[in-house]
Amino acid sequence: MSLHPMIAALRKHKAGVVLIALQIALTLAIVCNAIFIIYARIQNVQRPTGMEESNLFLITQQWVGAPSGDDPADLQKLDAMMREDLNVLRSMPDVVSVTPINTLPLFPSSWNGSAALKPGTDLRAGNARTTFYFGDEQLLKTLGLHLVAGRNFTAADVTHRGFRDATESSIIIVTKPLADKLFPQGDALGKAIYLNGGNTPSTIVGEVERLQVPSVASWASGFVWNSAISPVRMNINFSRYAVRTKPGRLDAVMRAVPSKLYAVDAMRVLDDDSVKSFKDIRADAYRADIGMAVLMGVICLILLAVTAAGIVGLTSFWVGQRHRQIGVRRALGARKIDILRYFQMENLMIAGGGALVGVALAVGLNRLLMSKFEMQSMPTFYVLVGLAVVVVLGQIAVFVPARRASNVPPVVATRSV
Amino acid sequence: MLAHYLQLGLRSLRRNPMLTALMVMAIGFGVAASMITWSVFRVVSGNPIPDKSEALYTALIDNRGPQYNNAGNEPPEALDYDEAVALIRARKAAHQTLFYNIGLSVMPEGSHDLPLNASGYATNTDFFNMFEVPFQYGGAWTAADDDARAAVAIISSDLNNKLFGGANSVGREVTFDQHTYRIIGVTGHWDPKPRYFDVFAGMTYAEPPDVYIPFTRAIDLKIDTSGRNNCGGAPVHIESAEAWLHRQCAWIPVWVELSTKADAQRYLDFLTAYAAEQQRAGHFNWPPNVRLRSVMNWLDFEHVVPPESRISLFVSVGFFVICMVNTIGLLLAKFMRRSAEIGVRRALGATRREVYEQFLMEAATVGLAGGMLGLILTAIGMQGVSLLFEPEIARLAHLDFSLLVMAIGVAVLAALIAAFYPSWRAAQVQPAWQLKSN
Numbered sequence: 027m028s029l030h031p032m033i034a035a036l037r038k039h040k041a042g043v044v045l046i047a048l049q050i051a052l053t054l055a056i057v058c059n060a061i062f063i064i065y066a067r068i069q070n071v072q073r074p075t076g077m078e079e080s081n082l083f084l085i086t087q088q089w090v091g092a093p094s095g096d097d098p099a100d101l102q103k104l105d106a107m108m109r110e111d112l113n114v115l116r117s118m119p120d121v122v123s124v125t126p127i128n129t130l131p132l133f134p135s136s137w138n139g140s141a142a143l144k145p146g147t148d149l150r151a152g153n154a155r156t157t158f159y160f161g162d163e164q165l166l167k168t169l170g171l172h173l174v175a176g177r178n179f180t181a182a183d184v185t186h187r188g189f190r191d192a193t194e195s196s197i198i199i200v201t202k203p204l205a206d207k208l209f210p211q212g213d214a215l216g217k218a219i220y221l222n223g224g225n226t227p228s229t230i231v232g233e234v235e236r237l238q239v240p241s242v243a244s245w246a247s248g249f250v251w252n253s254a255i256s257p258v259r260m261n262i263n264f265s266r267y268a269v270r271t272k273p274g275r276l277d278a279v280m281r282a283v284p285s286k287l288y289a290v291d292a293m294r295v296l297d298d299d300s301v302k303s304f305k306d307i308r309a310d311a312y313r314a315d316i317g318m319a320v321l322m323g324v325i326c327l328i329l330l331a332v333t334a335a336g337i338v339g340l341t342s343f344w345v346g347q348r349h350r351q352i353g354v355r356r357a358l359g360a361r362k363i364d365i366l367r368y369f370q371m372e373n374l375m376i377a378g379g380g381a382l383v384g385v386a387l388a389v390g391l392n393r394l395l396m397s398k399f400e401m402q403s404m405p406t407f408y409v410l411v412g413l414a415v416v417v418v419l420g421q422i423a424v425f426v427p428a429r430r431a432s433n434v435p436p437v438v439a440t441r442s443v
Numbered sequence: 444m445l446a447h448y449l450q451l452g453l454r455s456l457r458r459n460p461m462l463t464a465l466m467v468m469a470i471g472f473g474v475a476a477s478m479i480t481w482s483v484f485r486v487v488s489g490n491p492i493p494d495k496s497e498a499l500y501t502a503l504i505d506n507r508g509p510q511y512n513n514a515g516n517e518p519p520e521a522l523d524y525d526e527a528v529a530l531i532r533a534r535k536a537a538h539q540t541l542f543y544n545i546g547l548s549v550m551p552e553g554s555h556d557l558p559l560n561a562s563g564y565a566t567n568t569d570f571f572n573m574f575e576v577p578f579q580y581g582g583a584w585t586a587a588d589d590d591a592r593a594a595v596a597i598i599s600s601d602l603n604n605k606l607f608g609g610a611n612s613v614g615r616e617v618t619f620d621q622h623t624y625r626i627i628g629v630t631g632h633w634d635p636k637p638r639y640f641d642v643f644a645g646m647t648y649a650e651p652p653d654v655y656i657p658f659t660r661a662i663d664l665k666i667d668t669s670g671r672n673n674c675g676g677a678p679v680h681i682e683s684a685e686a687w688l689h690r691q692c693a694w695i696p697v698w699v700e701l702s703t704k705a706d707a708q709r710y711l712d713f714l715t716a717y718a719a720e721q722q723r724a725g726h727f728n729w730p731p732n733v734r735l736r737s738v739m740n741w742l743d744f745e746h747v748v749p750p751e752s753r754i755s756l757f758v759s760v761g762f763f764v765i766c767m768v769n770t771i772g773l774l775l776a777k778f779m780r781r782s783a784e785i786g787v788r789r790a791l792g793a794t795r796r797e798v799y800e801q802f803l804m805e806a807a808t809v810g811l812a813g814g815m816l817g818l819i820l821t822a823i824g825m826q827g828v829s830l831l832f833e834p835e836i837a838r839l840a841h842l843d844f845s846l847l848v849m850a851i852g853v854a855v856l857a858a859l860i861a862a863f864y865p866s867w868r869a870a871q872v873q874p875a876w877q878l879k880s881n
Contacts (some may be wrong), residue, residue: 041868045772052765060758090548090558091621189667190687288557295548295560314751320827321755325762328472335465336769342462343776395757399750 032372035348042340047380050416053333054384055391058412060322062392062404067315075131075308076201076236076251078170081122081271082304083280084130085115088264090293104261105186107291114290115267118282120275125165126259127268128158129240130304132311136240139222141200141254143208146225154207156200156252157239158221160260161268166199166234168270174202176215176232179257186259194221195256199232203251221254228256242311244400276303330419337423341369345431352431353438362432369428370421377420381413388412444797445804452805456812459777463809466773466858470813473766474854475820476759482821482846483828484756486839488748491635492575495700496738499573500707501640502530502697504718505732507674518732519673519693520745521643524662527695531567535713536699536706538573541658542566543695544644544670547619549654551606561602561619562669563654565661571597571628573700574640579603581613581628584657588627592659596624602653603629622664624656636839639738642745643696644670648836668694699735711735749836767861774809774865778802782872789874802866803859810858814851821850 036043089107093100108126115124129135137158159165163179176199183197198219205214218227237253239246271279280303284296309316345352352365392404456463490496504526505518512518522530527541542564549561564570571583580603584595596617603612612626634651641647674692701707711733718731736744778785785798821842828837 041775041864042772045768045775049765049768049772052761052768056758056761056765063754088546088548088560090550293558295558297560314749318751318755322758325476325758328476329762329765332469332472332766332769335469336772339462339465339773340776343780346780391761395754399754 029371029375032368032375036372036375039344042344043376046337046340046376047383049333049336050377050380050420051384051387053329054381054412054416055387056329057326057415058388058404058408059391059395060326061412062408063401064319064322066402067319070242071312071315071319073238073250074236075238076171076234077131077304079304079308081273081276082169083269083271083276084127084133084302084304084307085267085269085283085287085296086264086300086302087111087266087287088295089291090295092263101186101188101261104188104263105259108186108259108261108265110290111265111267111287114286115269115283118279118286120272120279122270122272123164123168124267124269125161125168127161127165127168127266128260129266130169130268130307131238131240132242132304132307133240134311136246138239138246141204141208141252142220142223145220145227146223154204154252155249156204156221156254157241157246157249159237159253159255160258161255162257162259165255165268168268169237170270171237172235173199174233174235176230178232183257184259185257186261189260189262192222192224194224194226194228195258196226196228197231197257198228199234199255200230201237201251201253202233202235204254205230205233207252330415333416334419334423337373337420338426341373341424341427342430345369345427348431349434350438352434353436353441356434356436357439365432365434366428369424369431373420373424373428374417377417381416384416385409385413445800448801448804449808451801452808455777455805456808459780462773462777463812466770466777466809467812467816469766469769469773470810470854470858471816471820473763473857474814474817474850475824477756477763477853478817478821478846478850479824479828479840480752480755480759481849482825482840482842483836484748484752486636487752487836489636490739491637491639492738495573495575498700498702499640499738500699500701500710500735501741502699502710502714503734503736504714505729506693506727507691508727508729509732512732516732518734521671521673521693521696523691523693524688524695527697529717530697530699530714533713533717536701536710538569538700539697540567540569540573540699541695541697542570542640543658543661543668544641544646545654545656545661545666546669547654547666549602549606549617549619559605561598561653562650563599563652563656565656565658565666567658569700570655573698574635576633577631579629579631580611581626584627589657589659592663593657594622594624594660595627595657597628597630597655598626599630599651599653600632601651619654619656620664620666637742637747639742639747640696640698641670642741642747643693644668646670647747648839662688670694707735707737763857767857770809770858770861771864774806774862775868778865778869781869785869785872786874786876789872795870798872799866799870802869803862806858806862806866807855810855811851813858814854817854818847818850821846 092107093103112124112126115121128137137160139156139158141154141156162184163181166173166178179197179199185195187193200214206212208214208219209217214230214233216229218229220226221228234255236251237255239250239253269279280301283301287294287296355365388409389404392401395401396403492499502522503518503520504522505512506523506526507519509516531539531541544562545565546560546562548558550558567589568583568586570576579600583597584593588595596619598606598612598617600609603609606612606617607615612629615626616623617626632651637647638649672692672694674690699710701710714733714735715731718727718733721727722730788798825840825842828840
């Protein structure tokens with residue numbers, strides 16, 4: 027088939043051709059970038075935290091009129107209150123284990139600092155930023171962490187201290203990424219590190235495979251897997267407990283918790299958000315990411331539909347306009363398939379031209395988003411897939427009017443309208 | 444004549460239902476997508492205090508040293524206790540306030556209810572005047588109360604409803620964390636969004652505050668901040684409660700009111716002089732590093748508009764452009780299909796201008812129909828906004844009258860703009876050629 031008559035015909039419809047090509051170019055640019063954004067978000071959301079996330083929930087409660095924790099007697103009183111809560115929670119049926127804890131991965135509260143190889147080292151002088159989790163000997167079991175080296179804490183390791191006490195614990199468990207960052211030779215076990223620029227050493231007694239930091243914000247993205255666990259019950263006027271239940275018993279235990287705790291001491295604040303399953307904590311943390319993925323997905327689909335509709339509309343118009351010419355061609359011996367091919371080919375040319383412009387636009391848009399929104403560079407793969415998608419879309423969209431054109435009977439040529 | 448064209452337009456919509464439906468849908472979806480994202484953007488990027496946003500400034504001083512600062516050597520986003528109190532005592536601005544977040548438990552009196560949690564601020568008298576807090580009963584405490592470290596409190600109407608059934612509770616007593624306070628005022632509903640003065644603690648879109656007590660009183664009672672305490676990774680060596688108070692961490696925002704640019708410049712000079720004085724005294728061993736940021740400058744600096752909102756606005760505008768291009772193509776097809784009709788009209792004496800007007804009017808009817816569809820889709824989409832944004836932001840975005848008018852207006856305008864070229868082409872139709880070829 028010669029392309030010459032086709033190009034000659036298209037030159038008669040410059041505006042229509044340019045509009046379709048432009049639309050395809052813009053669609054390609056936006057769809058590529060949107061799919062890339064979706065992919066990046068989904069990848070972010072699917073990161074495992076390192077915990078076993080099912081059958082796990084978090085309690086946050088505040089005591090009314092609790093002692094301030096500034097003098098030793100007050101501190102003992104606060105700690106006794108916490109241990110009483112722990113005993114009650116641990117004695118509940120269907121509870122596997124409980125640990126006091128300051129926060130959980132993905133929970134919007136965190137305690138961040140640094141870990142260094144030398145005493146008194148400033149954070150910015152190098153070494154690792156890290157987040158701290160404070161819990162007791164049941165923390166690893168409750169969170170379902172995988173110990174890959176060394177040992178867990180024992181009950182005898184666990185100390186307690188006030189919120190304003192900056193003493194660092196003498197032993198610590200770190201994540202493997204943090205251990206490898208500080209000791210690239212892989213011999214972290216038994217070594218001493220210094221936390222928060224302090225002068226007292228903390229010995230690494232164990233390594234867990236993985237434990238994410240609480241914050242999912244961009245400021246924490248530099249140390250997502252750098253966590254350290256201290257065997258400390260932190261005594262403040264509020265407390266948090268992580269609870270692991272037997273499979274399938276999560277809801278029942280969560281419902282029973284408030285009355286159990288009120289029975290110990292009614293002078294405390296437990297509100298709607300106080301007992302929260304990890305599933306909900308995860309959903310809240312990634313709400314924006316998932317929402318963005320859904321929005322982009324919906325926009326992509328509608329956009330492709332709108333573009334397809336535009337192609338159908340304009341091609342239908344051309345078919346109607348060339349009704350007689352098609353009849354003449356048929357009368358002169360063109361087969362149905364030739365007419366169909368003609369319109370398919372014509373669309374391929376327009377879509378191909380549009381797609382080439384679209385590739386340039388897609389890359390440009392990606393650069394613009396990179397400069398404004400901390401986005402990464404889009405791999406060529408996305409552009410190629412986008413290119414294939416819009417070309418195939420054009421072929422599918424043009425099929426309906428093209429078939430109608432191929433069904434124009436040759437006799438039309440003999441009629442005058 | 445326009446009415447007649449409108450009628451013709453409506454009739455023509457019915458003639459090509461398929462093509463018309465495509466155009467209406469393209470405009471409808473385009474309008475809905477941009478209206479939904481715009482409604483969210485409008486909420487998050489608005490000026491929370493338009494009459495004063497150029498007069499309120501937050502004062503920042505580097506109190507830790509450049510090695511702990513972030514890129515660009517920006518000082519911490521709030522002050523430590525010593526610097527904050529020094530600025531308030533200096534009284535170099537018309538008004539000055541300092542505050543930190545508190546979360547107190549409160550026991551509803553005389554009932555068997557369980558304790559509630561009330562969050563709010565420990566602050567000084569200028570807070571209420573500077574941030575334009577409305578009062579339902581009573582008023583703010585005085586500077587004398589601040590100096591006397593008085594046990595007074597201001598509560599929100601919401602908390603007043605819970606504790607006192609909404610009655611005028613001024614003069615009554617309330618117990619927070621087992622300390623008694625005398626209520627001196629009840630605020631009216633007050634919830635500026637974004638909460639520009641408390642971006643530091645991440646309370647930008649939080650629930651409205653419920654309780655305010657004097658800063659001096661809160662310090663006496665050693666009430667800890669329930670907000671952010673940022674030590675920036677600097678070593679914290681604290682041996683006593685007194686040392687805790689003077690820790691070199693950022694936790695207290697300070698705001699000042701300066702009515703003219705000259706005042707602001709003078710205040711900036713004062714801050715620089717203060718930091719230089721600290722350097723001379725040996726407290727700071729780095730040169731003065733201070734900032735004075737106005738409300739909008741501060742919101743911009745803190746990236747208060749969430750990136751989700753910006754990206755989605757960006758994408759929706761792109762989406763809308765594609766819908767417009769699509770509409771231009773379809774209108775062109777629709778109008779050119781009627782070349783014969785145009786030829787007849789022109790031959791019968793219609794001017795190009797009249798043909799032009801007729802087709803623009805027809806496009807406007809398409810725009811109107813698209814706007815209607817867009818409104819329905821916007822209303823549906825609003826339900827889904829909570830999926831995309833934090834619930835705190837989502838509940839602020841709603842379909843109001845101005846958005847309604849805007850949706851219809853944008854749709855009609857878009858259709859008219861889209862119709863310029865196709866209508867021009869229609870008006871160019873040569874009557875003789877059309878009549879001959881048929």
